[in-house]
Amino acid sequence: MLRQIYRALWWLIAPIAVLRLLWRSRRERSYARHIGERFGFGYASDLPESDAPVLWVHAVSVGETRAAQPLIEALLAAYPEARVLITHMTPAGRAMGETLLGARVLRCYLPYDMPFAVRRFLARYRPVLGVVMETEVWPTLIDECRRAGVPLALVNARMSERSYQRAAKFGPAAHKIFGGLARIFAQSEADAQRLSALGARQVTVLGNLKFDMAAPAALVARGQAWRLGFGARPVWVAASTRAGEEALVLDAFKRSGLANQAVLILVPRHPQRFNEVAALLAREGWRFARRSALHAPISAVAADGFSKPATDYAQQPLFEPKMQVWLGDSMGELGAYYAAAEVAFIGGSLLPFGGQNLIEACAAGAPVLIGEYTFNFEQASADAIAAGAALRVADSAALGAALRTLLTDRSQRTTMSAAALAFAALHRGATKRTVEALRLLLKDLN
Numbered sequence: 001m002l003r004q005i006y007r008a009l010w011w012l013i014a015p016i017a018v019l020r021l022l023w024r025s026r027r028e029r030s031y032a033r034h035i036g037e038r039f040g041f042g043y044a045s046d047l048p049e050s051d052a053p054v055l056w057v058h059a060v061s062v063g064e065t066r067a068a069q070p071l072i073e074a075l076l077a078a079y080p081e082a083r084v085l086i087t088h089m090t091p092a093g094r095a096m097g098e099t100l101l102g103a104r105v106l107r108c109y110l111p112y113d114m115p116f117a118v119r120r121f122l123a124r125y126r127p128v129l130g131v132v133m134e135t136e137v138w139p140t141l142i143d144e145c146r147r148a149g150v151p152l153a154l155v156n157a158r159m160s161e162r163s164y165q166r167a168a169k170f171g172p173a174a175h176k177i178f179g180g181l182a183r184i185f186a187q188s189e190a191d192a193q194r195l196s197a198l199g200a201r202q203v204t205v206l207g208n209l210k211f212d213m214a215a216p217a218a219l220v221a222r223g224q225a226w227r228l229g230f231g232a233r234p235v236w237v238a239a240s241t242r243a244g245e246e247a248l249v250l251d252a253f254k255r256s257g258l259a260n261q262a263v264l265i266l267v268p269r270h271p272q273r274f275n276e277v278a279a280l281l282a283r284e285g286w287r288f289a290r291r292s293a294l295h296a297p298i299s300a301v302a303a304d305g306f307s308k309p310a311t312d313y314a315q316q317p318l319f320e321p322k323m324q325v326w327l328g329d330s331m332g333e334l335g336a337y338y339a340a341a342e343v344a345f346i347g348g349s350l351l352p353f354g355g356q357n358l359i360e361a362c363a364a365g366a367p368v369l370i371g372e373y374t375f376n377f378e379q380a381s382a383d384a385i386a387a388g389a390a391l392r393v394a395d396s397a398a399l400g401a402a403l404r405t406l407l408t409d410r411s412q413r414t415t416m417s418a419a420a421l422a423f424a425a426l427h428r429g430a431t432k433r434t435v436e437a438l439r440l441l442l443k444d445l446n
Contacts, residue, residue: 001058001112001270002161002170002173002249003139003173005117005409006140007114007140007311010112010113010114010351011012011114011256013311014039014069014112014114015113016163016245016322017038017112018035018038018404021038023231024251027272027275028091028272030091030095031091031092033091035356037108037109038109038111038113038117039076039111039112039114039116039117039118040116040118040119040121040124041118042268043108043430044094046107046266048292051079052082052083052445053079053081053082053127053128054082054083054084054106054125054129054422055075055076055079055082055083055084055085055127055128055129055134056084056085056087056125056127056129056130056150056359057072057085057087057131057132057133058062058086058088058110058130058131058132058133058136059086059087059088059093059097059133060086060088060089060090060110060133060134060136061088061089061092061093061096061290062092062093062096062269062331063092063330063356063357064093064133064136065086065093065096065097065100066096066100066133066210066213066360067091067133067134067156067209067357068086068180068209069100069101069211069213070100070209070212070213070214071131071155071209071218071430071431071435073433074432074435075407075435075438076104076105078435078439080130081394082104082107082128082252084104084106084108085105085106085107085108085111085125085127086105086106086107086109087103087107087108087109088107089109089110090108090400092270092271092331094107094109094407095331096330096331096332097330098244100330102330106125108121108132109328110141110275113139113140113141114140115140116142116144117388118140119144119148120307122144122145122148122150122402125387125419127150127194128150128440128442129150129151129153129226129438129441129442130150130151130152130153130440131152131155132152132153132154132155133155133156134154134155134157134158134239135157135158135159135163136154137154137177137178137181139177141165142177142180142181142381146180148227149261150183151183151378151441152180152181152190153181153182153183153184153441154181154183154184154185154200155185155190155209155434155438156185156187156189156208156209156210156430156434157184157185157186157188157195157203158188158376158377158379159186159191159194159195159198160354160375160376160378161194161375162375162428163437164195164197164198164356167197167198167248168197171317174197174199175198175199175387178198178200179199179200179201181201181331181440182202182276183199183202183204183215183437183441184201184202184203184204185203185204185205185206185433185434186203186204186205186206187205187206187207187208187380187430188205188208188379188381189205190275190378190379191205191336192205193205194354202362204437206267206430206433206434207427207429207430207433207439208358208359208379208380208427208430209414209431209434210357210359210427210432211359211363211424211427211430212382212428212429212430212431213359213360213363213426214289214361215334215335215336215339215363215364217336217340219333219335219339220335220336220364221332221337222336222339223335223336223337223339223340223341223388224339224340225318226318226336226339226340226412227316227340227341229319230263230318230319230340231319232261232319233261233263233264233312233423234258234261234262234342234343234407234408235265235340235341235342235360236262236263236265236341236342236343236344236406236407237264237267237328237337237338237340237341237343237344237347237366238264238266238267238344238345238347239263239266239279239328239334239337239344239345239346239347239349239361239378240268240269240334240346240347240356240357241266241267241268241269241348241355242269242347242351242353243273244271244408245268245347245348245350245351246277246349247250247280248350248351248395248396248409249264249345249347249350249396249399249401250264250266250280250286250325251264251400252280252396252397252399252400252403253324253325253400253403254400255396255399255400255401256400256401256403256404256407257400257404258403258404258407258408259324260324262317262407263323263324263325263326264324264325264326265325265326265337265340265341266281266325266326266327266346267327267328267334267337267345268328268329268356269348271329271331271357272344272389274290274292274329276326277291277329278290278327278329281382283324283326283394286324286325287320287322287323287324287325287326288323288324288325288326288327289323289327289332290324290326290327290329291327291328291329292327292329292330293332293343304411309420319443321364321424327379334360334439335360335364338360338361338364338366339364339433341364341366342357342367342373342406342413343368343369343403343404343406343407343413344361344364344367344368344406345364345368345369345370345399346358346361346368346369346370347359348373348376349370349371349372349373350371350372350373350393350395351371351373352373352401353373353376354373354374354375354376354377354405355370355373355375355376355377356376356377357377357380358370358377358380358384358390359380359382359384359424359427360382361419361420362384362389362390362420362424363420363424364420365391365417365420365422366417366420367390367391367406367412367413367416367417368384368389368390368416369391369392369393369395369402370389370390370391370393371394371395371399371407372392372393373396374392382426384420384421384423387420387422387423387426388415388416388423389416389419389420389421389422389423390416390420391416408446
């Protein structure tokens, strides 16, 4: 009965979802593109007429796409005769996939979880293996893959206690859904236990793929150039902030007493919010510049109207000395922002969004600050704190105090930086283990 209700609801939800895409396209045109793919239509004619097997990886948005990159690179190397298809649910994820992987992979949107759409998708690409990242569990997709004989593996799987409690309410229905996955490769033992309790079969702990993410050397060099351009001022980054958090971060910056001595690199998680955050900065009178203006003869803009062109990385100082905030309104440059900063705050954690990935900041050697709400990254956050790589703050006042301490105490900052690098190095290797596990799965099927 629940299955019928779920499928019927999709017929009601789908038109609303399309209208929402069109509404959002007013601010970001990419939302109006490729809508047919969401219903199993309008695929590009880039799949060659051949018997080359297709390995399919689903990464819903930016974070999952970046985490999937090392895995996809490894699959391309291990199976040169195959084509890799990557699917997304958001334009930002798709854009990130294009940036990271280019024409080496096929790409499209994963269709909405409706039988006819999923069947058309599977018939179009005929994957020999499906890999879904982290938490993407779609009942109809699982049913249709099983019916089509496509083994579906949940990779880098995580299951927070909150998500577990919600899923457990569905009882046997949840067991049928999770039991329909061919394999589950979990990030931690706690994730594995929760997934098994929900009916998952053949659950193996392989670690977190995000520890294998490495910022390209060009990005690191770019960030280091920016750091030189800021001059002697301390620099910190607030990365992947969510709605409502920017005001808290700015309040913390004021409370630190460093708003006129240090620079904040503020990087909202969602590109459609870039203009909104810029408007907030202007409204509050912050002296700020936008990353997107760096290559143009435009510089910092603020209430006091100061202006100085900054068009060349070699120019010193690269940025206006009075600038307080640099708005990171770009995609795919998080590694550069971390390389430019001495301390990193990870967004999504001051308000109950569940947190964002702190591993990349640790790998860059940045001491990390996180808020109370990290339930989506529970294990990694706890391990980073235990390793001395991260500190948890309760609110904007505590963030401001911790920020002041770290930016003014070189000894503590150096100690945490070394701990962050060691923490990131200790947990690497999940990609290699996952590729081997997928190889065995394909071998068992053949």
